[in-house]
Amino acid sequence: MPGLGLYVHIPFCTKKCDYCDFNSCSMDSFDDAREIVDGYLEALLREAEIQSAAARELGAKVVTVYLGGGTPTCLSEESLRLLVTAVLRVFPVAHNAEITVEANPGTVDSRKLGLLRDIGVTRLSIGIQSLDDSLLARLGRAHSASDSIRAFHVAREAGFDNISVDLIYAIPGQIMKDWKETLDGALEFRPEHISTYGLMLEEGTPLWGDVKSGKQAPCDEDLEIDMYYLAKDKLELAGYRHYEISNFALPGYESRHNIVYWRLEPYIGLGAGAHSYVDGERRSNLTDPTDYLRSIKSSGSAVCESEAFSKADEMSTVMILGLRMVAGVSEEEFRLRFGVSMRDAFGTAIEKGLALGLLEWDRERLRLTRRGLMLSNEAMGEFL
């Protein structure tokens, strides 16, 4: 039994960003924010207790915990302490587990970060996004570049020796020079892990509206691609390993939690809209926080959707997710897991990907080519 991943969703932010379509909501949007947050945390703990029983039954240890959002650090110190300690107490967590909390500059100070460190959090993921104030404003972020730099140093001082930063490129109006400066700036702090995301203009978000109405010009596709490969080359040169389509890490600092997803290993999600994959079954919770807490209160479960994966589903998902990792999918591991060779299961898809120059063999691992990274959907679609 491989280790178990545990995800805890905090769907609250101080303010929702202009590009965001994640399951999160601004706390300003509730008149009774305090009450809702408390009720939500109560429901989370209830769900944690019920789910931990299931985890114990599996006999698996939790090897990674990830507190994501939303913005977990917008919770009060008291709430954070309550939540994290309870989760670590009720679940069978391995002693060397990776325990990550997502943080936004502007919602952290040395006390809060010190507290997180004290209660066992081992890893921090800071949403810096850009080191250009005008681009941050365009994204509707509630912090400045200097807030980010300060947050990073405070985290270091609090004792975090495993910090990840998120960066966004292809922002409307961003030019190559801006992106290069953000990369250089981030490299100066030498974070252990860097995620770079091309901005997706999600329908219905304010930024999408600005682009649609012509107020902002979208980033040119060729420029976006060039930005992607600039990041790849620059970060690799600085000693980072490009280990997933959008992720880079110093050796040994890859996100263990995300690797659980990409290997389709079991994980449990707690909270509104959280996803689980346990025993070949995929489940997801109600997305609306109020619906979620109501449902947990009344029945102890907020699952609104579940689907048992057939072996074929599981095999194709292992390929689709596994190819996200730059090292690709091991033929040997695949055979051990499914009792069938990858070439037998997906001969046509593999041949097509190889012929189009999207896939390549690296000894016994099938992986995306350099060009294939940006065209991964084309290659992955063949594995459905």
Place this chain on the structure above:
Amino acid sequence: MWSSTIRNFCIIAHIDHGKSTLADRILEATSSISQRDMTDQVLDSMDLERERGITIKAKAVRLAYKSPDGKDYIFNLIDTPGHVDFGYEVSRSLAACEGAVLVVDASQGIEAQTLANLHLAIENDLTIIPVINKIDLPNADPERVMRELQDIIGFSRDEFIFASAKTGQGVQEVLEAITHRVPPPRGDAEAPLKALIFDSHFDPYRGVIAYTRVMDGHFTTGMQIRLMATDKEFEVMELGVFKPDMHETQSLSAGEVGYVAAGVKNVQDMRVGDTITSAKSSAEAPLPGYRRVRPMVFCGLYPVEAGQYEDLRDALTKLRLNDASLEFEPETSVALGFGFRCGFLGLLHMDIIQERLEREFDLNLITTAPSVVYRVEKTSGERVEIDSPSKLPPTSKIRAIEEPFVEAAIITPSDYIGPVMELCQERRGQYKDMEYLSESRVRLIYNLPLSEILLDFFDRLKSRTRGYASLDYKYIGHFESNLVKLDILLNDQPVDALSCMIHRDKAEERGRQLVEKLRGIIPRQLFDVPIQAAIGSRVIARETVRAMRKNVLQKCYGGDVSRKRKLLEKQREGKRRMKQLGNVEIPQEAFMAVLKVD
């Protein structure tokens, strides 16, 4: 049956000038239909006809009219198709009548096709009742329209009826004019049978129902009849009239309009224009005017999914039961696989068939650009007719190519003479004549290649005249033109379904427009896709669809596997709707791109 009380007539009108509304008023006034059954515009019974506001197939209805003179009359209203594609059916409907009600919109004036049909009616010796309709409209100018008609046809002032079919004004006058101006049918009920077929439809229980006008003699149930053109014999199983539903009768005599069912399995055996006579005592000669209608426009119809090929064949076979002018034969395209080459009377006919196939038979089709019939003289002296560019012999074996020409009549406000002439010039037209219908309206006559009319000529004409011009045309013959075949190559492979015939002088421009258009339609692939236009081996235009560089989901949201899978499934659905040519994926609309280029 007293033929002296029968009045056989039709209504000639331009689309939207109010024919259907007037027909409805006449139906109401003769109370042939109870109010309950009255849906607007009864004669246009097909959904498609209602939507397009035109009559596609002719219909007939028998009405009882009690005139203020105290006598009872029988009216046979024969409806006529309102589109140039069905010109021959119009001519046969007119031949079945003694009178025609000419309806002209008081704010518009007479249009090209109405004028053509009017001339046809006059040639057939029909009594014309000119009606200026829609006089209640604020911009109506009945005096001007009347003067125009007087100038063209020479009607006297008191022949005109001013009416509004919408309000009912003038309708009574129209009924009285039909009664007293249209002569009763002549004909000898005791002479050998001569009956004109002016339409038909297929009934699954009774076989072909021929719509007929008895000229001489009479029908009785059980009699043996002979079709004079096809020389086939059948026994009459049922006779009847339309009220407007089919209503069985024991006989049909000279002067009457009704239907004949004789267990005929195939509409090809009872063709519009043919003469029905008695097998025992045949008429000496058939009625004049029969000809076999030939399709003028051809296109390939292909199922998007190869599995629907048999369904398409069945559907075409069913439609052909009702439509003697629809032709089809199997065709194979390298690009599109198995399908059918189909022949139509014109573009509207093609549109209708295509739409019915998709709507009534639930087929998903790719239609290739329409083509006319070319006559090719080979160097060997042999002559062949081709209805598809892909059937063209190799250039080295061609001595000459002839294409069909039409004489086109265009009526336009005189302000637009310049733009209209320019358009005709661009479309290789030869100027023939110009005639002022009034001080402000002109009728232009041009000879034009039919192929140029197929290529959105009508839309162009409308846009250059702010919608005011009207068009009518008739085939005048095949004439030699300097034509070449323009091929399109995708990724260096010729795509047969995209080839077209074009005049040499226009080939280069057209080739450039086409490749440019296709570049916009063909999505980026994983490699560069060159698009070339070529005449023989000479490439005259080239564009490239640059390779796709990005198709990636940057972030996998917290273990949400289904989102990723759904995205990929949607992507796969999109690809499935495309046609795979070699390793290039082409959306269906690319095959119609040849139709519309700016």
